[in-house]
Amino acid sequence: MKSRLVRIALAALIAGVSTAAIARDLTVISWGGNFQDAQRKAYFEPFAAETGKKVVDDSWEGGVGTLRTRAEAAGDPGWDVIHVEVEELQIGGAEGLFEPIDWSKISAKDELIPAAQNKYGVGAITWSAGIAYDADKAGPAPTSVSDFFDVEKFPGKRALRKGPKYALELALIADGVPVDQVYSVLRTPEGVDRAFAKLAKIKPDLVFFESGGQAIQLLASGEASQVLAFNGRVTAANQTDKRNFKFIWPGSIYALDNWVILKNSPNKEEALKFIDFASRASQQQILPQLVAFGPTNTKATAALPEAVAAELPTYPKNLAGALQIDATFWSENIEPLTERFNAFASQ
Amino acid sequence: MSGNGAARARRARLSTVVLLAPMALFLLAVIGVPLFLLVWQSVADRDVAIGLPRTVAMLAEGEGAPSPAIYPALVADLAAASDSAVGRVARRLNIEKAGLRTAVLAARATALESPSDPVAALQAADGRWAQPEIWQAIRAASGPLTDRYLLAAIDLERDAKGEITSRPTELAIYRSILTRTFVIAASVAALCLALGLPLALYLASLPPKFAERWLLVLMLPLWTSILVRAMAWTLLLQSNGLVNSLLQRAGLIAQPLDLAFNRFAVLVAMTHVLLPFMVLPIYNALRAIPKTQLMAAGSLGATPLQSVVRVYLPQARAGIAAGLLLVLASAAGYYITPALVGGPADRMIGTFVELAVIRTNNPGLAAALGLVALLLFLALVGVLIAALKPMRALEGAR
Known part of the structure; x- marks a missing residue:
């Protein structure tokens, strides 16, 4: 009886440990509140539906120190894709905290505004x-x-x-x-x-x-x-x-925020696929209708109705x-x- | 016979060592090693020397402005270093002088193009490479040890001549933050004692079965996350919160009182969290005292109050001291609760350690603040223990 219990417990433990080691779901970190609710509808949920893989999303409040602590930790940093501000992109990029973006994998590259094309980041929104x-x-x-x-x-x-x-x-x-x-x-x-x-x-x-x-x-x-x-x-x-x-x-x-991939992310490929997905005009034109932040994809911007465009940071009057x-x-x-x-x- | 005895004693010693070894290793791992790392982090200054070894070696050869040969050395260093090593050099030099981060990163980009004329190329990449200040900054940051973080943690710095002076007033906050931290911790300890001592006395007077039930109730809050408890206090105390709306409805106040986001809220929330840590040790100490002593005191003519104050409490002093130390130590390390329920003027040292780690990207300062707080706390504990000693001596004499 006792030995069976022990065996079950051991099996459960090993199963738990090994699944944790093999596959952590793609984890995307953004800024919470109604902005992240909108991102969930425009990016996280459609991406999960298209790939059949779960996306976990969580929020943070910025700070290069947070990124550095995670990127320099031994092993899995726990986060994969992060929505960062410009100086975090600059400092983190210079300190080697991010994976370089493989731009050949970003299908909408030519549709993105130049400021959105960075060595370590892909422009996500203007705000x-x-x-x-x-x-x-x-x-x-x-x-x-x-x-x-x-x-x-x-x-x-x-x-x-x-x-x-x-x-x-x-x-x-x-x-x-x-x-x-x-x-x-x-x-x-x-x-x-x-x-x-x-x-x-x-x-x-x-x-x-x-x-x-x-x-x-x-x-x-x-x-x-x-x-x-x-x-x-x-x-x-x-x-x-x-x-x-x-x-x-x-x-x-x-300003312009960027998607980056944290150094040593075990989900690098998946992360890049997500960023590719989030750069497409089809997805980028959903977000501004829910929360008035500007797309970085020019085709998405062009497709927006006038009433939505007038609320965006890049609208000439604004x-x-x-x-x-x-x-x-x-x-x-x-x-x-x-x-x-x-x-x-x-x- | 005696040889046998010696062998037995050896075995006993050996088994003591074996039994204690896991605990000793555990303590070393969870206290000794982190403490060593903390001290090391607060004085280590190796980023620049690791990232720019040739440059630092050349600068060490002489005082004053370096020879032009330093430029090729710098280019060689920057071309050979990894991204993250350069990033650390940039961060460290930016602490020395704001703005140097850009100068380092521009020089790195230039170095990777292996320029034929390093002097001209670097000075063209960023004008600061033509100024003497940047070499002084590298020299100042070349380590391997520095006292800048420890000095900063007590509002001091070194001026251009290397003399220790006060930091500019707009940055000199850590002494007042440390004082504030210990004032809050001491106030919480005092409040816990004022509330916890009568409670412990009452519980100790109950039959153990009932007392244990009450202790369970007392410990209930400990099973709730500290975050949830802090948020609950905010909901209760904020200007349109439960307390204010009840008071207003009862007609006791016209305008809502400022109850949340100030020192009052911090003291209330922290006392709530830490009260069990005061009550439990005192209760424990009181339980060990035979009740018959109180009866004896009464039969010798002492009033109930006298018998509690002069017979009962003095014997519980170890429990009271333990409670005070527990509460004081925990309270001094708080940062989530004051950050959530307090205002900006109630942030404790923990908040500033966090800020240094997460916001200002300055682990050296974070370690130094932690170390200074730890040393101050140990000194405080030393004073407390020393204060208790003469009393014990008196007791022995009696």
């Missing part, structure tokens, strides 16, 4: 970060980045992402720096001091969030009256939760007065400025 507010709430509606910093005329808490990115740019724009000079000012120590000084003025009213989804929650619950939000999540909240959130385009910051993120500035300065930002936030 904008800017000020959002609830138009259903009483009181005057903010119209510019400066209004975010005007707590007299527009009372209520302000929510920023916990980190220097976007916060410093917005502070300088609100302080009167022309959009095309933001990064040249930020490259000087005086410029950094100036941005922090501007933030310090509204410090008592600032709250910080970690994930893009939290920004929408803070706005929805009324905890914050103005938040830094990602444009697609704002329109998705309006669509699915019948909200009346508005996004301020002038002074918003736009680009007016917007600032393109400077990936080089952030790959050089993300670490020291994050340290300073945390010091600022915790005091």
Whole structure:
């Protein structure tokens, strides 16, 4: 009796261990919330249906350190495909944390915009970060980045992402720096001091969030009256939760995110197949209808109805007065400025 | 006969060693090795020397500006190193001076093209290769040991002359964070003692069967994930949460109180989590004291309060000390709970270790912060133990 139990337990243990060693499902990491819900419909589920293999998806909150810890761990890093921001692509690529992309396997290569074709990454979406507010709430509606910093005329808490990115740019724009000079000012120590000084003025009213989804929650619950939000999540909240959130385009910051494959991923081939799938026009045109982030596939962009296109970061009217993120500035300065930002936030 | 005895003693010693060996190896693996790695990580500075061996060797030969021969050496180093070795050099030099990451990566791209004129090619790739600062940065980062992370962990740095000075005020936060960490931990320990001591006294007075049931109830929260408990406290305490809406409905307050995302919420949530660690050791100590002593004290004329304070509690001091240490040690290492239910001014040292690992990509600083916190904590424990000693001596004299 006892020996049978032991044998069963051993068999179960061996089965468990060996399946874990042989096949971990393709694991895709993105940014959670209604954005990842949309990705699930546009990419994860159709890809699983087409290949007959399961896709596991999970979320993260960014940070090269996370990627480095996993890529440099002995054996399986646990993640395969990751949706990263530009400076993570640059730093991680330089530190050898990603597998190089085999571009001969990306069938839609020629349809992708040039900025989407990188050595270690394939462009996934364009997005904008800017000020959002609830138009259903009483009181005057903010119209510019400066209004975010005007707590007299527009009372209520302000929510920023916990980190220097976007916060410093917005502070300088609100302080009167022309959009095309933001990064040249930020490259000087005086410029950094100036941005922090501007933030310090509204410090008592600032709250910080970690994930893009939290920004929408803070706005929805009324905890914050103005938040830094990602444009697609704002329109998705309006669509699915019948909200009346508005996004301020002038002074918003736009950028391109990439799919990368983590070094030592045991599912490299599968991961590349997934990225190939997610680059096709047929899939890329689904996503913007659910969450207003722009495709990187030009054919997908061309196929979008005007009403959807008008909500995207790359729509000409939305680009007016917007600032393109400077990936080089952030790959050089993300670490020291994050340290300073945390010091600022915790005091 | 005596030889026999010696052999038996040897066997006994041997079996002791054999029996203790697994535990000793386990302790070495889970405490000794990580501790060694922590210390090593906080002072090691080898990325640049490994990535650029020829350059570092040439720089070590003399002070001041290097000879032009350094450029071919650098090109040879950068062409031979792996992507990840170059990436580490770039990261390390970027810590020395923000912006050097780009200079290193541009030089790497140039080196791979094996330029015929390394000096001109490198200086064309990035203007900083013509400046003396970049060579000073490489020299400063050439290791093999550094004190920059340990100094940074106590808000100090070295200036251009190598003298130790304070870090700029906008970065000098770690002393106040360490103080804050121990203030929060001590407050939680005090709260746990204030709540846990009466509870333990009451439980110890119950018949064991009932007391054990209550202990199970007390330990129930331990079976819930710490994350879930923190989220539950946020739901209860936030401005439109359960507590505020109940108080408002009862007409006790007009405006919602600020209960969540501040120090109050952190203390409440942490005390909730850590209370069992205070109650259990005290309860255990109290159980070991014969009840008859209380009766004896009473029969000798002591009031109930007197008999508890002067007879009962002094004997439970070991349990109280154990509870205090357990709570203090656990609380000092908390970071998820304060990050979830507290505000930015309640983040403890654990949060900053995490930030250094994940956000600012600086494992050296993370290790140094951990090491400094550990040393401070050991010093604190030493003081606590030393404070308990004279009392024990007094007891012996009595």
